[in-house]
Amino acid sequence: MSYFGKYFLTGPDAQKAxxxxxxxxxxxxxxxxxxxxxxxxxxxxxxxxxFSVLKGDTGSTPANPAxxxxxxxxxxxxxxxxxxxxxxxxxxxxxxxIQGPHSRELLQALTPADLSDxxxxxxxxxxxxxxxxxxxxxxxxxxxxxxxxxxxxxxxILDVYR
Numbered sequence: 001m002s003y004f005g006k007y008f009l010t011g012p013d014a015q016k017a018x019x020x021x022x023x024x025x026x027x028x029x030x031x032x033x034x035x036x037x038x039x040x041x042x043x044x045x046x047x048x049x050x051f052s053v054l055k056g057d058t059g060s061t062p063a064n065p066a067x068x069x070x071x072x073x074x075x076x077x078x079x080x081x082x083x084x085x086x087x088x089x090x091x092x093x094x095x096x097x098i099q100g101p102h103s104r105e106l107l108q109a110l111t112p113a114d115l116s117d118x119x120x121x122x123x124x125x126x127x128x129x130x131x132x133x134x135x136x137x138x139x140x141x142x143x144x145x146x147x148x149x150x151x152x153x154x155x156x157i158l159d160v161y162r
Contacts, residue, residue, distance in 0.1 A: 006093045006151065007073065008054075011084030017077055018051060026051045033125045033138050038072075046072055052125045052138060094157040099147035107148060113137070115148075131159040 009018060018026045023045075024036035033052040037045045073086045098107060108115050113128035115137075120126070125138040133156030141147030152160045 004090075004095050006089045006095070008087040008089060009073075009084055010087060011082075013082040014084040017073075017080070017082040017084050020080060020082075021073070021076055022051055024051075026053065028053050030055055031124050031126055033123050033140060035123075035140075040072070050138070050140060052136070092154055094152050094154055096150040096152065096157070096161060097147065098150065099141055099143045100145050103146050103148055107137075131156065131162070133160055135160060 015027065021038055022034075022036040023039050024034050026034050026036060028034060030053050033050050035048070035050050038047045038049055040046050076082075077084060077086065104115050107130075111128050111130045113126075113130075114120065120137075120139055122139050122141075125136055128135055128137045130137075130150065130152075133152060135156070136151040138149040138151065139147070140149050150160060
């Protein structure tokens with residue numbers, strides 16, 4: 001799903017900016033992924049997306065394809081004088097979505113990472129080794145079944161896909 005934007009919000013006010021932008025509480029522990037709406041000044045929805053809380057003062061958000069570009073984010077950051085940066089990694093990363101009741105079995109056969117419910121609960125993420133590449137695995141689903149998103153640097157996307 002490389003048509004999704006892949007953005008990183010980083011800096012001392014990244015959390016404040018995320019709080020302003022998102023409808024859901026994104027002040028969560030590192031390793032949490034939150035499904036949320038991106039709101040405009042009027043409180044109307046600009047896009048729906050997931051926000052993953054990364055280490056330190058960084059968050060990651062793949063935006064859906066209906067949300068074009070970074071202009072909205074940058075306007076909010078500048079207008080509110082948030083001390084943070086938005087990094088667009090959309091062209092450096094791919095996203096593979098593996099969904100369905102057998103998705104864990106399929107993935108578990110290909111990685112040494114523990115993908116059990118206990119080790120990897122719903123709506124969490126972490127870095128795993130997959131086909132010799134570092135991959136951010138996010139346990140999510142939008143199909144009502146078990147599911148995963150794999151966020152992969154482009155130089156490894158074909159190896160992970162195969």
